[in-house]
Amino acid sequence: MNIGDAAARTGLPPKTIRYYEEIGLIRPARGNSGYRDFSDADVHKLAFLGRARALGFSIEDCRTLLGLYEDESRSSADVKRLARSHLAQIEDKIAALQSMRATLSHLVDACAGDERPDCPILRDLAEG
Amino acid sequence: MNIGDAAARTGLPPKTIRYYEEIGLIRPARGNSGYRDFSDADVHKLAFLGRARALGFSIEDCRTLLGLYEDESRSSADVKRLARSHLAQIEDKIAALQSMRATLSHLVDACAGDERPDCPILRDLAEG
DNA sequence: CTTGACCTTCCAGCAACTGGAAGCCCTATC
DNA sequence: GATAGGGCTTCCAGTTGCTGGAAGGTCAAG
Numbered sequence: 001m002n003i004g005d006a007a008a009r010t011g012l013p014p015k016t017i018r019y020y021e022e023i024g025l026i027r028p029a030r031g032n033s034g035y036r037d038f039s040d041a042d043v044h045k046l047a048f049l050g051r052a053r054a055l056g057f058s059i060e061d062c063r064t065l066l067g068l069y070e071d072e073s074r075s076s077a078d079v080k081r082l083a084r085s086h087l088a089q090i091e092d093k094i095a096a097l098q099s100m101r102a103t104l105s106h107l108v109d110a111c112a113g114d115e116r117p118d119c120p121i122l123r124d125l126a127e128g
Numbered sequence: 129m130n131i132g133d134a135a136a137r138t139g140l141p142p143k144t145i146r147y148y149e150e151i152g153l154i155r156p157a158r159g160n161s162g163y164r165d166f167s168d169a170d171v172h173k174l175a176f177l178g179r180a181r182a183l184g185f186s187i188e189d190c191r192t193l194l195g196l197y198e199d200e201s202r203s204s205a206d207v208k209r210l211a212r213s214h215l216a217q218i219e220d221k222i223a224a225l226q227s228m229r230a231t232l233s234h235l236v237d238a239c240a241g242d243e244r245p246d247c248p249i250l251r252d253l254a255e256g
Numbered sequence: 257c258t259t260g261a262c263c264t265t266c267c268a269g270c271a272a273c274t275g276g277a278a279g280c281c282c283t284a285t286c
Numbered sequence: 287g288a289t290a291g292g293g294c295t296t297c298c299a300g301t302t303g304c305t306g307g308a309a310g311g312t313c314a315a316g
Contacts (some may be wrong), residue, residue, distance in 0.1 A: 014242045047256065048253050048254055050239050051252070051253050051256060054255050055228050055253075056225070056228045056232075063254065065250070068247075068250065069253070069254060071245075072245060073245060074242050074245045074246055075242065075244065075245065076241055076242060076243075076245065076246060076249075078248055079239065079247045079249050080236060080239040080240075080241035080247075081241070083232060083236050083249050084236050087232045087233060087236055088229055090225050090232065091229060093225055094135060094225045096224060097148065097184070097221055100182075101222065104184075104214065104218065105167050105210060105215060107165075107211060108212050108215055110138055111207065111211070112204050112208075113204055113205045113208035113209070114204060114205055115203040115205065116204055117199075117200060117201060117202050119196075119201065119202070119204035121204075121207050121208065121211050122163070122193070122204075122207055124179070125176050125179050125180050125183075125193065125212060126176055126197060126216050128179060
């Protein structure tokens with residue numbers, strides 16, 4: 001099938017699919033015309049990648065996950081280790097964002113938001 | 129003062145400070161040697177930028193905030209609007225990450241993490 | 257006078273795409 | 287058979303916010 005159909009089935013934009021081929025995540029066949037010809041297995045891989053990306057895994061993690069998926073002799077420990085490390089990073093990010101949110105929402109609440117120049121937000125940024 | 133001192137006082141790397149000059153956030157003077165010569169006001173601005181960046185504001189938001197800070201006739205409403213919009217983005221990101229965390233931690237918990245190939249994480253990525 | 261730390265500019269690269277240009281392919285319709 | 291359109295191709299550039307490194311100028315100490 002053509003790239004447009006593969007895109008429709010996976011929810012990934014054609015540009016992204018081409019990019020995934022460029023960096024070696026997939027290797028779709030080519031027809032006589034030069035058009036990519038996606039097999040069901042290609043589409044399956046793309047969907048796998050889309051879901052892994054949606055869970056926030058990096059491209060390199062996705063490459064590893066795909067390798068593990070295709071390796072019948074993998075151990076689930078390897079998968080779990082990768083997922084746990086990624087989970088830890090997500091938790092770090094959440095913590096950082098929550099800290100920003102706490103500070104910011106205090107500042108926003110303290111700001112009158114009227115026509116006067118006096119502003120606790122700017123004061124905080126200026127003074128620390 | 130030289131860039132190294134400005135860096136030490138603001139906690140920003142020299143590279144970052146040069147970058148901020150390049151994109152027009154600051155305009156430090158230059159000595160005869162060609163070295164940048166940072167005034168206290170420059171350092172103050174850099175510290176302001178550092179704190180705004182630490183709260184997750186984009187560079188363009190920082191530019192706007194700095195402009196508002198230096199505009200004596202600003203209205204705090206403009207600052208508050210910007211901060212609130214940024215806060216909303218942070219909350220969206222937190223929600224997205226929490227959703228990832230929920231899915232991932234379930235999967236991680238369900239995975240035995242031993243030497244066998246059977247793995248709920250990969251199964252979920254493969255099947256959806 | 258040399259050494260070493262500091263400073264300068266410029267170029268390249270990171271992640272993961274996204275947009276756009278120039279041009280080929282395929283099908284349908286007139 | 288010509289043409290119009292939509293989809294496909296490649297390639298290049300841009301995004302965000304720096305960061306690393308190379309090649310070379312400057313300055314203070316010994």
